[in-house]
Amino acid sequence: MIHSALSITVALSLSTATILSLMALPLAGWIVFSGGRASAVGEAILTLTLVLPPAVLGYLLLVAFSPESPPGALMARLLGHPLPFSFAGLLLASLIYSLPFAVGPVAQSFRQVPKGTLEMARILGAGPLTVFRKVVVPLSLPGIATGWILGFAHTVGEFGVVMMVGGNIPGETRTLSLKAYDDLLSADGQGGWEAILPLLLFSFGALLALNLVRRREASHAPDPTRG
Secondary structure, three states: HHHHHHHHHHHHHHHHHHHHHHHHHHHHHHHHHHHHHHHHHHHHHHOHHHOHHHHHHHHHHHHHHHHOOHHHHHHHHHHHOOOOOHHHHHHHHHHHHHHHHHHHHHHHHHHOOHHHHHHHHOOOOOHHHHHHHHHHHHHHHHHHHHHHHHHHHHHHHOHHHHHHHHHHOOOOOOOOHHHHHHHHHHOOHHHHHHHHHHHHHHHHHHHHHHHHHHHHHHHHHOOOOOO
16 A cells, blocks of 8 residues: 555655656746836735645635536546546646645746846847757756746645645545545554654655755855855
């Protein structure tokens, strides 16, 4: 049972983090470089999941994914099955819930790209897309890596959203966090460690990776005291 929960958790977290890393590039670029009120409103919408209780967000997504709703009905026709209580629904819910954790660090890195560097690239004839692809993205790799790590770690530990949308089905949508919850509610509660230990290892690994990325970024940062 632990093996299925572990494999589902790893597959869900890797898929979520990788897809979000790709989504974060255009979204963060729009937030940082477009300017205006629209980008401010968009950023607020993207970060809404940070303040909504996970169970509330899970319920809203469950309603939105329902075959009775237009989006849910469309996805059910495309997939051949309803989104709720399926891995596809779990993945889509995780993408929505973990989105700000991936976009935020990338947007912060984009903001730290020196304006002089961008202006010099434009003077040399580079178009907006070339500047973004060859200047902004390479200089923001630490932020992109941070966003991937945070998206992965946040998905590993999520409970409320996956419970509401996934339904805790063994072998299909039960993740490590849901298995730990079930085990801790069992008669003796001792089996919870079987799922808790992998969660602790994932959490420690994510924090270690973040520290390594930050140390590497700090070691490559220019020293302002040097002329």
